[in-house]
Amino acid sequence: MSLIEINKILNKVEKPLRYLGDEYNAIKKDWEKTGVKSLFAFPDLYEVGMSHLGLKIIYNIVNQHPEMLMERVFTPWVDMEEELRKNDLSLFSLENKKPINEFDVIGFTLQYEMTFTNILNILDLGKIPLLSKDRTNNNPLIIAGGPCVFNPEPLADFVDVFIIGDGEEIIIELLEEVKKNKNANNGLLNKESLLKELLKIQGLYIPSFYNVDDKGIVYPVVPEAPCPVIKRTVNDLDQAEFPLKPIVPYIETVHDRGMVEVLRGCNRGCRFCHAGIVYRPVRERSKEVLLDQVKEIIKNTGYDEVSFTSLSTSDYSGIEGLIRETADEYSEKGIGISLPSLRVDNFSVNIAKEVSRVRKSTLTFAPEAGTQRMRDIINKGVTEEGMLEVARAAFYEGWQNIKLYFMIGLPWEREEDVLGIVDLARKVLAEGDKIYQDSHHKPKVTISVAAFVPKAHTPFQWVPQDTPESIREKQILIKKNIRSKRIVFNYHDGELGLIEGVFARGDRKVGKALLNAFKKGCKLDSWRHFFDFEKWLESFNEEDISLDNYNFRERALDEKFSWDIINPGVRKSFLKSEYEKASRGELTGDCRFTLCSVCGVCQDLPVKIDYKGDRKIEIKS
Amino acid sequence: MKLRVKYKVTEEGRFLGHLDLTRTIMKVLRRADLPVMLSEGFNPHPRLSFAMPLSVGHTGDGEFFEVVLKEEITEEKFIDIFNKFAPQAIEAVEAKEVKGNHKSMSSIINSAIYSLDFVETDCALLSKRAGDILAENEILILKTSKKKTKEADIRPYIYDIIVAEEKNKKCNLEVYIAHGSKENLKVQELLNLFSLEGIFIEKVSIKRKGLYVKKDNEYLDLMEVLTNVG
DSSP states (O other), X not given: OOHHHHHHHHTTSSOTHHHHOOOBTOOOOOTTTOSEEEEEEESSOHHHHTTOHHHHHHHXXXXXXXXXXXXEEEOOOHHHHXXXXXXXXXXXXXXXXXXXXXXXXXXXXXXXXXXXXXXXXHHHHTTOOSSGGGOOXXXXXXXXXXXXXXXXXXXXXXXXXXXXXXXXTHHHHHHHHHHHHHHHTTTOOOHHHHHHHHTTSTTEEOGGGEEEOTTOOEEESXXXXXXXXXXXXXXXXXXXXXXXXXXXXXXXXXXXXXXXEOEEOOOSOOTTOSHHHHTOSOEEOOHHHHHHHHHHHHHHHOOSEEXXXXXXGGGOTTHHHHHHHHHHHHGGGTOEEEOOSBOSSHHHHHHHHHHTTTOOOOEEEEEEXXXXXXXXXXXXXXXXXXXXXXXXXXXXXXXXXXXXXEEEXXXXXXXXXXXXXXXXXXXXXXXXXXXXXXXXXXXXEEEEEEEOOOOTTSTTTTSOOOOHHHHHHHHHHHHHHHOOTTEEEEOOOSHHHHHHHHHHSXXXXXXXXXXXXXXXXXXXXXXXXXXXXXXXXXXXXXXXXXXXXXXXXXXXXXXXXXXXXXXXXXXXXXXXHXXXXXXXXOOOOOTTTSXXXXXXXXXXXXXXXXXXXXXXXOOOO | OEEEEEEEEOGGGTTOOHHHHHHHHHHHHHHTTOOBOBOOSSSOOBOEEESSOOOTTOEEEEEEEEEEBSSOOOHHHHHHHHHHTOOTTEEEEEEEEOOSOOOOHHHHOOEEEEEEEEOSOOXXXXXXXXXXXXXXXXXXXXXXXXXXXXXXXXXXXXXXXXXXXXXXXXXXXXXXXXXXXXXXXXHHHHHHTTOOTTOOGGGOEEEEEEEEEEETTEEEEHHHHHHHHO
């Protein structure tokens, strides 16, 4: 697109830098001379997308290939969308400012169900037909990856190819096929022959080779189509490509810092946790590799903070050394360390202390539930005494504000579990009051209480979701019982969770309601201000789809699921036994510290747990 | 040592807010591994100060920041290294050591020169309008600030307007205005005076050419101030 056209509208939008590209380390390749043109489409705002590690990883890998390019596009904010539509302009890529329909491949990342309408909106703003069946060889191949692809069916009518699991290796395999296909067809894409070739790559789910029965269960219609599709994994994180020259945005993003990934996966086995299943097994990166990466990233970006990211960073076997050596090297340069939420134990406070040598940030812990009974049901190995001990240590070390994450609406929940949240918060605050009694400081506890949404491929995939009415009652119960101004209570309405829930455990049919909702104007649903529950309800009613059937029904233990077409490596029999153990409040240990629980990942997939700690892990069969 | 650095904000940088620009410059200094002195305290920051913030949407040819370094470095080397690590949005042009006592840049700046590029415009009309403005003794406009709207005379803040006709219905205006902490005119307020039939002020590209210390009719730029006094 011509820069003149773009400039005309850039002057009219709130944050033009969201659409401009040109950031330090952005890669703008020669459009004409590069054979395979791909676009990473992030279905949320620039500030959110540019904080996402997956984008950085894939962007770096594809752009290293001399015959391939990858550019970026994000969901435009409403002002930009209005300008594009008013001026009849296509949504364009940040790097070469090309209309998105001119790419060979557009890849979406599915991080969260409530971004699904944004995917349709991006396609629509690119003048690309939304349904796969309506697209021709003149439209890009639409692919998708990320955690939500483990239940791909709600998007099966819109996406041509789903990438299941770690994307590092498979993305190049896929784009190599695109290259071959274009070369064989005079530079044009022949999707029919391409999709057939892609069937040979493990880890791809291509809906056009499958059909669904009246219960939404997926079955293959060609013998070559795998059933189930088994996820792909990176086996050795030290060998995996990692972005050492990430793009440095001009504007402030959500996570405005350098990032290194210390480990992937989590074996803690919390029974509500989707990521804890689909990213198994734990694979650690060596400390030496990480220290090198930190050095390179700081040098190449100029960030004054580096984050050690993962699902559970305090579980990293080399964490103490990693943090100490990083702090020794960089604290006098004013470069700080940031950690995601910490595990509830004293060890974590020591880490936090070390981390705070440059800047003291808020301490966040996730006990997740208020009573021991409920914490045992969800397999969260945290005790009240443990939590209080941590709180004591943290207040003693000088933190005055502690943040706690909880969930309500968990299975088998009773009133006492809900009140237990307030009780625990109060006890934590009392520890702070004791330590600060002679000081003018007044400690504070913030509790963020989320409503639980059951997810596919978890031990709780069988349970009914709590109703918004019940969630509201529980929120009121908490509010009424707090009685302290120094306990801050954060929560949200339960309605959004209903829509999230129906996509989290929905089949192909719910895609029709998605399309309908988009046509009615639903978009940016994760921005509460835009979420329009009435419109969503209308959309489901008009398609004659019952939300209750997806959300509030207790599923039978032997029920077949529409998401069984995807195999995350963890066996359904393991999930079932975890569900049963939950009902009895029995715990399951983490195989890094106790016995192997035979979840199926190390047994069935060509990948093994990669733990760099002292303990040798024996994988049972 | 303290360095005063003159830099440009390019086309690519014109949408950076002041905070974005500050953060960008801090990152350049760190990437370049320049020995920047940090502030004391719990949240150490590079010792960096700016002249006057540039409005979003404008480019700038003569912008300034000052930075305190722990070690000596030659002015040329600083510029070289800085530009090697700078993004497209900014470019350092000149650096000079600030020796002895100098007042802060923001306290001495009192004027600016802006360059306004008009396209698809009637140059004769612009020229006439400029002449009319300069001939007035008083120009009253409505100024809004924090809920209050009051009438103000901006004529004393307009020092000069030079019109240069270019090819293809393009026209350049160079305007000399009051710009500083005491007396200040927003260039947009001046531009609004040219909002006439057939002239589209929203299409004008605005560039701040420089920040100056004006004494009588002499405009000293912030680098010249250092040479004259120091």
